[in-house]
Structures are given as C-alpha cells and as structure tokens.
Amino acid sequence: MEKIAVRNSGYQISRGRISRVTLLTETERLFTIVLQNNETLDHDPGQFVEVSRFGVGEVPISICSSPTRRDAFELCIRAAGRVTAALHRLKPGDEVGIRGPFGVGFPMTPLAASDVLLIAGGLGIAPLRSLVHYIIDNRRDFGKVDILLGCRDPQSMLFSAELEFWRQRIDINFLCSVDSAAAEWEGNIGLITALIPGVNLDPFKTIAITCGPSVMYRFVIAELLKKGIPPAHIYLSLERHMKCGLGKCGHCQIENLYCCQDGPVFSYPQIKNIRGALE
Amino acid sequence: MSGVLLYKSELCGLIHFLVADQTVIAPVPLTHGQFKFAAVTTLEEIALDAIPTLLPPKKYFLPPQESLLQYDTTQGEKMQAEVAIEETVLFGLHTCDLAGIQCLDMVFADRPKDLHYMIRKQHFTLIGLECNDYCDSSANCAMLFNHLPKGGYDLFLTDLGDYYFVDINTHKGDLLVEKSGLFVPVTPAAQDNLQKLRQIKTKRFKSEIPIRYQDIKPLFEASFESNVWTDIGAKCLACGNCTNACPTCYCFDIVDEPEFDLTRGKRLRIWDSCQHENFARIAGGENFRKERGDRQRHRYNRKFHYPMERYKQIFCTGCGRCSRTCMARIDLKETFNALIEECR
Ligand SMILES: Cc1cc2nc3c(=O)[nH]c(=O)nc-3n(C[C@H](O)[C@H](O)[C@H](O)COP(=O)(O)OP(=O)(O)OC[C@H]3O[C@@H](n4cnc5c(N)ncnc54)[C@H](O)[C@@H]3O)c2cc1C
Ligand code: SF4
Ligand code: SF4
Ligand code: FES
Numbered sequence: 001m002e003k004i005a006v007r008n009s010g011y012q013i014s015r016g017r018i019s020r021v022t023l024l025t026e027t028e029r030l031f032t033i034v035l036q037n038n039e040t041l042d043h044d045p046g047q048f049v050e051v052s053r054f055g056v057g058e059v060p061i062s063i064c065s066s067p068t069r070r071d072a073f074e075l076c077i078r079a080a081g082r083v084t085a086a087l088h089r090l091k092p093g094d095e096v097g098i099r100g101p102f103g104v105g106f107p108m109t110p111l112a113a114s115d116v117l118l119i120a121g122g123l124g125i126a127p128l129r130s131l132v133h134y135i136i137d138n139r140r141d142f143g144k145v146d147i148l149l150g151c152r153d154p155q156s157m158l159f160s161a162e163l164e165f166w167r168q169r170i171d172i173n174f175l176c177s178v179d180s181a182a183a184e185w186e187g188n189i190g191l192i193t194a195l196i197p198g199v200n201l202d203p204f205k206t207i208a209i210t211c212g213p214s215v216m217y218r219f220v221i222a223e224l225l226k227k228g229i230p231p232a233h234i235y236l237s238l239e240r241h242m243k244c245g246l247g248k249c250g251h252c253q254i255e256n257l258y259c260c261q262d263g264p265v266f267s268y269p270q271i272k273n274i275r276g277a278l279e
Numbered sequence: 280m281s282g283v284l285l286y287k288s289e290l291c292g293l294i295h296f297l298v299a300d301q302t303v304i305a306p307v308p309l310t311h312g313q314f315k316f317a318a319v320t321t322l323e324e325i326a327l328d329a330i331p332t333l334l335p336p337k338k339y340f341l342p343p344q345e346s347l348l349q350y351d352t353t354q355g356e357k358m359q360a361e362v363a364i365e366e367t368v369l370f371g372l373h374t375c376d377l378a379g380i381q382c383l384d385m386v387f388a389d390r391p392k393d394l395h396y397m398i399r400k401q402h403f404t405l406i407g408l409e410c411n412d413y414c415d416s417s418a419n420c421a422m423l424f425n426h427l428p429k430g431g432y433d434l435f436l437t438d439l440g441d442y443y444f445v446d447i448n449t450h451k452g453d454l455l456v457e458k459s460g461l462f463v464p465v466t467p468a469a470q471d472n473l474q475k476l477r478q479i480k481t482k483r484f485k486s487e488i489p490i491r492y493q494d495i496k497p498l499f500e501a502s503f504e505s506n507v508w509t510d511i512g513a514k515c516l517a518c519g520n521c522t523n524a525c526p527t528c529y530c531f532d533i534v535d536e537p538e539f540d541l542t543r544g545k546r547l548r549i550w551d552s553c554q555h556e557n558f559a560r561i562a563g564g565e566n567f568r569k570e571r572g573d574r575q576r577h578r579y580n581r582k583f584h585y586p587m588e589r590y591k592q593i594f595c596t597g598c599g600r601c602s603r604t605c606m607a608r609i610d611l612k613e614t615f616n617a618l619i620e621e622c623r
Contacts, residue, residue, distance in 0.1 A: 001363040003346075006394050009360035011347040011533070011546065017355075054350040054358065055537040055544055080562035095355040214565065241561050243533050243551075246391045250530035250553055253577075254567070256585040261391075275503060276567060 010246045013052060013097030014039070018090055019072060024158050028123070029088055030064075031075045033096065040070045041098075045130035046105030046237060046265045050245050051075060052097040053090075057083040060242040060260070063101060064126040066133035076126040076158060102245040103264050106131050106209055107235060114207045115143035117199065117229075119220055121150045121192055121212025125158050127237055127264075128211045132166065139171055146199050149176040150192025150212070154185055173199075192216065196223040203228035209265075211237045214279050221268060221278075234268040238277065283462040284469055285436065285443045291322045294370070296459045301366035301404070304339060306332050316369070325371060330414035331598040335526035336369055336376050340383060340400055341550075347395060347533070348546040358546070362395045368404040375420045375596040377407050377431040379526025382586075382594050384431075386529060389590075395548075404451055407435035411476060412483060417599030419612055421484035423492070425597045427477070439472045487597075488615045495593065498618055499584035503576070507617045512572020514607040519552030521601040521609070522578065527594040528552070553577055579614065 006012075020032040035041060041049070043063050052058035065074035079088045090096065116135065120128045128147075135142050147166060151157050157178070166174045175195050177188035188195065192212075208229050210220050217236055224234050240252035240259040252259035255274045257266075271277035285293065297303045298320050306314045306329035314329040316336055350358040372380075387396035407428060420426040428435050433452035436443040445462060447453050456462045490498065502508075522528040532551040537544035551558065554574050560566040568574045582595040595611075602610040 001365045003361045003363050004398070006360040006362050006398060009347065009394050010391050011395070011548075012360040013348075013356060013358060015356050052356075054352050054356055054546070055535050055541060057535055058533060058546075078562075084562075097356045097358070213563065239561055240567065241557075241559050243531070246393070247389070248386065248393060248529070249532070249551070250581075251532075251551075251558060253553075253559075253581075253585075255580070256588045279565075279567075 010244070011099070013099050016096050016098040018092050018094050018096065020092055021090070024076065025156055027156075028076055028078045028158055030159075031077060031087070031090070031096075032072050033075065033098065034072045035098065038071065041067070041073045041101060043067050043073070043101035044105030044108060045134050046127055047101035047103050048127075048245075048264060049075070049098050049100035049102065050242075051077075051087065052099075053083075053086055054097065056086040058097070058099070058243075059083045059087075060102075060245065062127035062130070062237075062264075064129045066130050066137060068134055068137040076123070076129075078123055100245060103260055104262065104266075106265055107207070107267070108134075111207055112138075112141045113143065114233075115145070115201060115205045117146045117148070117201060117206050117208040117224075119148045119150075119192060119196070119208065119210040119212070121210075121216045122152070122156075123158070124211030124213070124216075124237070125149060125151075128209065129159065129162075131209070136169075136172075143205060144173070144201070145171065146173045146201065147175070148192055148195045148199070149174070150178070150195075150216075151176075152179050154178055154181050154187075175199075191219070193219045193223050196220070196227065199227070201227065201229075203233075204230065207233045207235070209235045209237075214239070217278050231268045231272065235265055236268065236271075237264045238266060238271070239264065281447055282465045282470075283445045283447065283456055284465055285445050285462050287441060287443070289461040290443070292461050293459060294319070294322045294325070296461065297368045297370070301368055303368045303370055304336075305370040309333070319370075327371065327408070329371065331373065331375065331418070331600055331603075333600075333604070334524060335379055335598065335600065336372060337379065337383060337526050337529070339367065339369065339403070340380065340396060341529055341531075341548075344547055344549045345395070346545040347548050349543075350535075350546060351543045353542050360395075362398050364399050364402045366402050368406060370406045371408045372405055372432065373408065373410055373414075373598075374428050375418070375425045375598040376526055377405065378423075378425045378429065378596040379598070380405065381429075381431040382527040382590075382592065382596070383529060385590050385592065404455065405432045405434075407432040409435065409437040411438060411480065415599065415603075417602040417610075417612075418597055419487040419595075419599060420597030422486040422488050422490070423593055423595060423597045426480065426484040437473060437476065439469060439476060442469065444469055444473045488612055488619070490615065490619060492593075495583050496587045498615075498622060499580050501622050502618045505618060505621055507614065507621060508572040508576040509570075510572075510617070511575045511609050511614060512570050514609055515554070515571040515575055516607050517554050517556055517571050517574070518606065519554045520604045520606065522552040522554055523550060524600040524604040525582075526596055526598060526600070527582070528578075530558075553581070575609070
C-alpha cells in the first residue's frame with residue numbers, strides 16, 4: 001500500500017503553545033493557548049475545539065475566552081479522566097494539538113440588541129464566560145444583562161476573582177448560589193432555579209441561555225417558561241460524547257441531530273421534541 | 280452509458296487482465312456456506328454464487344483500522360495527515376452491497392467532507408454482479424428495491440446463460456472495456472434476455488416484509504416507546520457484530536498508537552459500535568443510551584428513520600448480514616413484524 005499526504009484533512013491539528021496555566025480549583029485549570037504563527041482561532045462564543053496530545057488522545061473542550069481577544073484563547077479543563085489528567089500535567093511552553101472551532105455557538109445576531117439572561121451550572125460557566133467577555137467588550141450592543149451562577153460549594157467556584165469583577169459592575173446583574181456552604185458564606189444557598197423567579201425582566205425582550213449539567217435543564221426551562229419567556233428565546237448547550245467533531249463518528253448523535261455540528265448550542269424548540277435530548 | 284457483452288469463456292481473461300496491474304478483491308468461499316471478500320489472482324478462487332459475505336466491502340473503503348495522521352513529538356506536536364491507497368478492483372458486488380457503498384459515499388462526501396475516505400475511494404474500480412435469485416431467507420433487499428441495480432458501479436454484470444450482459448456506468452468502466460478488448464457489442468437477443476430476466480425477478484423478489492417503502496419511516500416514528508425494543512434489549516449481548524457486519528454502519532473511534540520510543544506514532548480511526556455500553560457515555564458518568572434496548576432502537580432508527588431525514592435515503596441495503604451474524608438471534612425481519620403487529 002502506498003501512503004499519500006492529505007491536505008486539509010478534517011483530522012489534522014494546528015499546533016498550539018500553552019502560554020499560561022492558571023490553577024482555578026483542585027480539579028480545574030485554565031490554559032491560555034497561542035496558535036502557531038499567532039493565527040487567531042476565529043471562533044464564535046459557545047463553540048468548542050478538540051484538544052489533544054499525541055500518544056494520549058483528543059477531547060472536546062469549550063472555548064471559554066471571547067473572540068474579541070484575538071492574540072490567545074483559553075480553555076478551562078477539569079481533570080475528569082485519562083486525557084484531561086494528562087493535559088493537567090502540561091506546563092507553559094508545552095504544545096497541544098487544536099482542531100476546530102466546531103459546531104454552532106450562541107445566537108449572536110438575535111442576542112445583540114436583546115436583554116440577556118445567562119444561567120450557568122458548574123462547569124457550564126466555561127462556555128458562557130466566552131459570551132460574558134464578548135458582551136463586556138461590546139457592552140453597548142446589548143440590553144440588560146443578568147447572570148445567574150450555581151455550583152456545588154464555594155470551593156468549587158470557578159473564576160472567583162473574575163466573578164467579583166462582574167458582581168461589581170453596574171451594567172451587569174450577577175447572582176450566585178451554592179448547593180451548600182459553611183456558615184461564613186454570605187451568598188445564596190440553594191438550587192439555581194430558585195434565583196430565576198426574582199430576576200426582573202421583560203420576557204419578550206430577553207434571550208435566555210443556559211449551560212450546565214443536563215439534570216439542571218428541565219427545571220431551568222420550566223422556570224423560564226413560567227417567567228413568560230417565549231420558547232424560541234431559550235437556548236441551551238448540550239454535552240455528548242464526541243470524537244470527530246465532524247458529524248461522522250456517531251458518538252454525539254441525538255436522534256437525527258449531531259451535537260458536534262448541529263449544536264452544541266440548540267434553541268429549546270429545536271430539541272423540545274427530540275427524545276433523548278433533555279433527559 | 281451503454282452496454283456490451285462478455286462471453287463466459289472470457290471471464291477468466293478478464294480477471295487475468297485486471298490482476299496484471301491492480302489488486303483484485305472478490306468473494307471467496309469459507310466453511311459453513313459462508314463467504315468473505317479477499318484478494319484473488321484467478322477466476323477459480325472466486326465464488327460467483329456467493330451470498331453476502333461475512334464482512335461487507337466497507338472493510339476496504341473504511342478499514343477496521345486506518346492511520347489518519349502520522350505524528351512525531353520530538354519537536355512539538357508535529358504531524359502529517361495521510362491515507363493509504365492501492366489501485367483495487369472489487370469484483371462481484373451484489374446490488375445490496377453497491378447500495379451500501381452509495382450510502383457511505385453520501386455520508387463521507389457530506390460537508391465537512393472526509394477526504395481520507397474520498398481520496399481512497401477514487402482508487403477503486405467497482406464491478407457488480409446481479410443476483411438472479413435470492414441468496415437466502417435473511418435478505419430483505421426487495422423491500423428496499425435493492426435487488427435491482429441502481430448505479431454506483433463502473434461495470435455491472437448480469438448472467439444471461441452463455442454470456443454476461445455488461446452495463447457500463449462510468450468513464451472508468453468504458454476504458455476498462457476498451458483496453459481489455461474482451462467485450463463484444465450487445466445483440467438484440469441479449470437485450471431481450473435481460474428484459475426477460477428482470478421480469479422474472481420482479482415476480483420472484485417480493486417485499487419480504489408486509490410494509491410499503493413510504494410507511495417505513497412512520498413505523499419507526501410511531502414505535503419509539505414500543506416494548507419490542509425492551510424485548511430485543513433483553514436478548515442483545517452488546518457485542519457489536521451486527522454493526523460490524525452492516526455495510527452502512529460507519530461509527531468510529533479515534534485513538535493514538537505510539538511506537539515503542541513513544542515519540543512517534545499514528546492517530547488511528549478504528550471501527551466502533553453504537554451497541555457498546557460506553558459509546559454515548561460522558562464524563563460524570565451520564566449515559567445517553569444506557570440500556571441495550573435503547574441502543575438497538577438507535578441502530579434500527581439509524582437505518583430506517585434518521586437517514587431518511589438527513590439523506591432522504593434508507594440506510595439498510597437488505598443484505599441480511601445483521602440477522603445472519605447475531606448470536607442472540609435478533610432478526611431484522613422478525614423485529615419489523617413485531618413492530619408492525621404492535622402498531623396495527
Ligand atoms: C462540547 C463539549 C464541551 C466540553 N467542554 C468542556 C470544558 O470546557 N471543560 C472540561 O473540563 N470538559 C469539557 N467537556 C468534557 C470533556 O470533553 C470530557 O471531560 C473529556 O472528554 C473526558 O476525557 P478523558 O480522557 O479525560 O476521560 P476518560 O478517561 O476517557 O473518561 C472519563 C469519562 O469521560 C467520558 N468521555 C471520554 N471521552 C469523551 C469525549 N470525547 N466526550 C465526552 N465524554 C467523554 C467517558 O465516557 C467517561 O465517562 C466538554 C465536552 C463536550 C462534548
Ligand atoms: S449482533 Fe446481536 S447480540 Fe450482538 S450487538 Fe448486534 S443485535 Fe446485539
Ligand atoms: S441493517 Fe442488517 S440487513 Fe440492513 S444493511 Fe445493515 S446488516 Fe444489512
Ligand atoms: S463527534 Fe463525531 S459525529 Fe459528532
């Protein structure tokens with residue numbers, strides 16, 4: 001058999017150099033990555049990349065920085081298994097392989113000029129952070145901005161210094177709730193869904209975007225609908241097992257949809273009747 | 280395009296002509312009335328009466344394991360995308376298998392295109408061979424109209440007694456006919472005989488399952504919550520034989536294979552199966568098709584329902600391989616009958 005080179009293969013990687021590693025919690029690290037020749041990743045908020053180390057493997061990770069910050073991009077990675085643990089061992093100067101960006105991100109056109117309600121649970125803050133930074137960099141293009149964040153406990157809170165900055169901004173309404181905390185915690189305790197009724201919003205001017213574990217979605221959507229937000233104004237990001245990112249390998253399939261290409265961000269009406277989309 | 284005739288006495292010469300400068304793959308007999316596609320060099324090795332082979336011809340287009348990238352990490356993450364190619368003739372493809380190849384073509388040519396598949400595919404010559412009668416009772420090709428040729432080949436042979444009627448479908452086919460010099464012009468009698476055979480076939484091949492083509496997708500839409508899936512799930516061993524044997528199953532995994540020095544290696548594409556337990560499991564342990572019944576329902580819907588929406592095409596060729604190969608005796612025709620019964 002003869003081997004020939006494939007140009008523009010969907011599987012070829014771009015070389016990315018890690019310029020900084022920031023410890024966020026015990027299990028999550030933030031990697032700042034610069035592409036070879038200082039190319040820009042050119043992504044939409046909500047898209048993801050396939051990150052790899054040769055010899056170890058490849059995993060899908062959301063881009064958590066905004067495309068408005070062009071010289072580098074950021075990935076927030078939780079050590080969840082074999083590949084992600086290997087990525088955690090990398091240091092500034094090390095290289096990773098990058099494929100993508102892949103998929104459909106957040107609805108940037110309808111979002112502009114709307115009021116924005118962002119609801120993140122746990123690691124769901126990572127893709128939403130990309131959008132928050134985008135909004136902050138183009139603040140005049142958006143209406144009122146509310147951000148609700150829920151996580152297990154104060155220790156597992158990601159980006160806490162940054163969250164403080166969001167909290168202090170007068171043009172962003174930021175609320176956070178933890179499932180449980182020690183007595184000295186001054187914030188809310190309870191499920192994130194409990195924060196939704198208190199948000200003051202105009203349902204017809206608002207687009208709601210939620211990102212988090214799939215168990216959260218049903219309850220969040222119910223609360224949003226109760227607020228009178230039209231179903232078509234609700235978007236969510238779905239996580240599935242992914243390998244190729246190209247709509248071929250079948251791992252991410254939800255009925256007729258390929259989460260990697262048709263998603264990961266879907267509007268609620270798009271998946272409402274797809275069995276297996278919202279557990 | 281046009282047709283020519285090939286006298287049976289010349290078939291030996293055709294194989295001889297083909298093997299001269301390329302690899303020729305054809306069905307060969309195994310034990311227990313089974314067949315496989317393998318490299319041949321003479322006509323004697325070829326089983327012209329083969330029933331669908333254990334593994335379908337997809338093993339050549341989408342090998343069980345293939346290298347996508349060659350990497351070298353001595354100076355960072357260096358790599359080169361590659362594809363292994365070989366000039367190959369696939370001889371003796373039945374209409375069901377040709378339909379399967381057409382399905383794979385559709386998937387891999389769909390954007391974003393899979394260049395590895397598409398480049399390799401260009402190096403194949405496909406020569407079909409018509410089934411004049413049924414292979415066995417596992418087949419359901421007529422239900423999907425795959426008992427008749429629908430393109431997808433370079434040349435297509437139909438046995439008409441002393442000679443084959445040869446349909447030329449591509450320029451590649453044309454060149455082959457011209458260069459080999461073994462073919463003769465079609466006669467009116469041959470045209471006539473072909474018509475007659477097709478008429479006989481129309482009587483012989485009747486939809487194996489009592490359902491009309493246009494009712495298939497609605498059947499699967501209506502039966503999503505059916506107990507049939509639970510019943511099959513209870514039998515299924517989750518071995519993945521059915522998907523390996525299916526000519527239109529193409530799910531895969533991507534894994535790295537380092538060499539001994541650990542700095543160099545290959546990023547491989549390997550066959551995977553949606554029947555495996557961890558196929559749709561994500562970090563945190565959530566599994567989106569946890570039960571075997573869920574996964575069987577997914578397999579069937581990926582043949583008869585979802586591709587109808589995405590590609591306007593049913594992705595079952597009717598070859599019967601999944602039924603023949605299943606150790607738990609899960610049978611496609613029986614599954615259909617149970618679904619039809621329940622939804623009546
Ligand atoms: C669109 C998308 C965006 C994501 N964004 C982030 C992010 O921003 N930060 C982050 O930390 N994680 C993110 N993940 C999850 C991350 O991809 C998984 O944690 C990672 O793939 C686990 O791989 P591993 O080799 O470390 O674990 P493994 O040792 O392989 O397995 C651990 C668990 O992860 C599951 N898993 C393995 N491979 C995959 C895969 N390719 N896709 C999904 N699950 C898999 C396994 O089934 C197992 O349950 C995202 C996933 C998707 C699909
Ligand atoms: S071959 Fe049979 S037992 Fe094996 S996964 Fe397929 S249906 Fe289940
Ligand atoms: S589903 Fe079964 S009968 Fe249909 S193409 Fe696949 S293996 Fe053949
Ligand atoms: S990740 Fe392969 S099809 Fe979506």
